[in-house]
Amino acid sequence: GQNIDQPTEMTATEGAIVQINCTYQTSGFNGLFWYQQHAGEAPTFLSYNVLDGLEEKGRFSSFLSRSKGYSYLLLKELQMKDSASYLCAVRGGSYIPTFGRGTSLIVHP
Amino acid sequence: DTGVSQDPRHKITKRGQNVTFRCDPISEHNRLYWYRQTLGQGPEFLTYFQNEAQLEKSRLLSDRFSAERPKGSFSTLEIQRTEQGDSAMYLCASSLDRGGMPQHFGDGTRLSIL
Numbered sequence: 001g002q003n004i005d006q007p008t009e010m011t012a013t014e015g016a017i018v019q020i021n022c023t024y025q026t027s028g029f030n031g032l033f034w035y036q037q038h039a040g041e042a043p044t045f046l047s048y049n050v051l052d053g054l055e056e057k058g059r060f061s062s063f064l065s066r067s068k069g070y071s072y073l074l075l076k077e078l079q080m081k082d083s084a085s086y087l088c089a090v091r092g093g094s095y096i097p098t099f100g101r102g103t104s105l106i107v108h109p
Numbered sequence: 110d111t112g113v114s115q116d117p118r119h120k121i122t123k124r125g126q127n128v129t130f131r132c133d134p135i136s137e138h139n140r141l142y143w144y145r146q147t148l149g150q151g152p153e154f155l156t157y158f159q160n161e162a163q164l165e166k167s168r169l170l171s172d173r174f175s176a177e178r179p180k181g182s183f184s185t186l187e188i189q190r191t192e193q194g195d196s197a198m199y200l201c202a203s204s205l206d207r208g209g210m211p212q213h214f215g216d217g218t219r220l221s222i223l
Contacts, residue, residue, distance in 0.1 A: 008149075031209055042113075042200065043152065045211035087151050096142070096165060097212060099151035 002026045002092050004100035011106045012078055020073045020086050020103045028093025034062050034073045035087040037102065043087055046073070075105075083107045111135065113215035115201050121221045122191060129187045130218045134203030141184050142212060143176055144200040152200055158184060159206065188220075196222045 003025045012018040024032070031050040035043035049055055049064035049071060061074040073086055085104050089097040114133045122128055134141050139160050144152035155174065156166045160181040173191075178184040188195055198219050202212035 004151075033211060042214035042216050043212075045213070048209050048211060050209060089151075094165060096154055096157055098154060099144075101149070102151045104149075 002090060002098045004088055004090055004098060006086075006088050006100040006103045008101070009104045009106070011108065014078055014080060014107055014109050016078050017074065017076050018078060018105065020075070020088075020105065022071045022073070022088030022100060024069050024071070024088070024090045024100075026069075026090050026092040026098075029066060030091040030093070030095055032062075032064055032071050033089040033091070033097055034060075034071075035089060035099075037085045037087060039084075046086075078107050080107050080109070113201055113203055113213050115199075115215035115218050117218055118216065119219045119221070121223065123223050124191055124193060126191055127187065127189045128191060128220060129185055130199055130201075130220075132184045132186070132201030132203075132215060134182070134184070134201070135213055136182075137205070138203035138213070139181065139206050140204045141178055142202045142204075143184070143186050144202065146198045146200055146217070147196075155186070155199075191220075191222050193222050196220055 005023045034046040037043040047062035059076045085102040087102045088100040091097045116131045141158040143155040146152045158178040173189045176186045198217040200217045202214045204210045204212045
């Protein structure tokens with residue numbers, strides 16, 4: 001089975017940097033995804049990591065350590081529109097992504 | 110650019126009725142997934158197709174749930190004898206059959222059981 005853990009909620013200030021952590025336990029590992037989901041909308045893809053290290057994409061970066069079962073999503077220069085739920089999803093041995101419960105990020109002025 | 114589409118967007122029905130949802134994936138995607146999502150939770154896996162073959166079903170999926178993808182294109186998810194606990198957002202996603210390819214989600218069907 002798989003177990004994925006993320007903080008339930010985080011708050012941050014506009015313009016700041018925030019790091020959302022994800023820890024996982026899985027039988028087999030075939031990649032980790034981060035998705036953004038605004039209230040009432042579908043999840044949208046942000047990033048993918050399969051090897052250890054940092055992947056940078058504009059204001060968003062994602063890091064993976066397979067030996068520690070750990071990933072984080074780093075959001076820089078926060079904007080109000082970044083207020084959303086951030087979902088960590090791990091693809092285990094079955095190649096089917098399993099999602100964590102998501103981290104609700106609130107960005108305030 | 111057509112994404113994943115789901116129909117209907119909302120469904121309200123009485124307990125005990127049957128409901129069917131439809132998902133049209135991105136045309137070149139051969140993988141199709143159904144998830145269920147409740148408030149404050151992440152998407153929970155229900156079932157997965159590769160082309161027309163249903164390759165995996167969640168152990169949480171009761172026998173009241175059935176899914177088909179008859180020609181490897183659109184898919185339907187049917188819930189028979191609906192119960193209050195079935196109230197949720199039902200999400201469909203599709204992806205290419207290559208490592209690292211992300212899932213593209215539809216906007217979901219919100220089911221409310223009265």
